[in-house]
Amino acid sequence: MGNFGMTEIILILLVVVLLFGGRKIPELMKGIGQGMKEFKKASRVEDDDDKIKAEPKAEDKKE
Numbered sequence: 001m002g003n004f005g006m007t008e009i010i011l012i013l014l015v016v017v018l019l020f021g022g023r024k025i026p027e028l029m030k031g032i033g034q035g036m037k038e039f040k041k042a043s044r045v046e047d048d049d050d051k052i053k054a055e056p057k058a059e060d061k062k063e
Contacts (some may be wrong), residue, residue: 005014020028 017025
């Protein structure tokens with residue numbers, strides 16, 4: 001389960017075109033791109049929240 005050659009890639013693309021049709025593929029790729037963008041945005045927000053929680057408050061620094 002690993003090495004994909006040019007023949008396998010072409011065969012997979014051909015099957016995708018046959019299943020979805022040539023007109024649906026751009027819509028499908030647009031949806032995938034938007035999903036990836038939302039996923040990255042959500043993971044950045046969580047990272048920012050973690051950083052904020054990890055930083056000591058100004059009150060804690062005075063001690």
